[in-house]
């Protein structure tokens with residue numbers, strides 16, 4: 122009987138703490154969706170560029186149609202409207218999103234950030250025009266894209282936590 126009581130008590134505790142515990146785990150910060158959305162955009166950049174770099178390095182066979190598609194995807198992603206992706210307070214120091222690497226400097230240097238984004242747009246447009254036109258043409262257009270990624274990361278992305 123004693124044991125039965127103990128088990129019942131544990132079950133009751135389990136029922137009470139279970140939902141509370143999972144709420145705590147699921148509790149996203151106020152900007153979590155926006156942070157995830159912009160990171161998804163960056164993942165799309167990275168997947169597209171990674172596939173194209175693989176072709177340029179000979180790790181993936183060059184395929185003109187796939188190259189053109191990947192470059193078109195990158196170009197489209199580079200031109201997404203981003204107004205809602207960067208709410209105030211969603212920087213790496215103020216949000217509790219563990220993956221967040223957006224430096225607060227972004228919110229203090231808007232003309233510079235926009236210039237970095239424009240550099241990517243220009244490079245991605247050229248890549249979209251050339252990626253399907255042969256391996257040499259792809260290779261020649263990749264460099265400026267990679268540089269534009271790095272140009273923004275150097276100033277506005279934190280090191281991995």
Ligand code: HEC
Nearest residue numbers: 160163166167220221222223237238241269270273277278
């Ligand atoms: C205008 C600035 C800017 C440009 C241009 C830019 N990035 Fe980033 N990138 C960032 C910032 C800021 C973050 C951190 C975002 C965060 O953690 O919320 C980031 C994060 C990332 C991440 C991590 C995403 C994740 O899931 O956490 C990847 C991958 C990435 N960028 C790839 C790229 C590639 C590839 C390019 C070029 C094709 C590029 N970025 C161009 C600013 C930029």
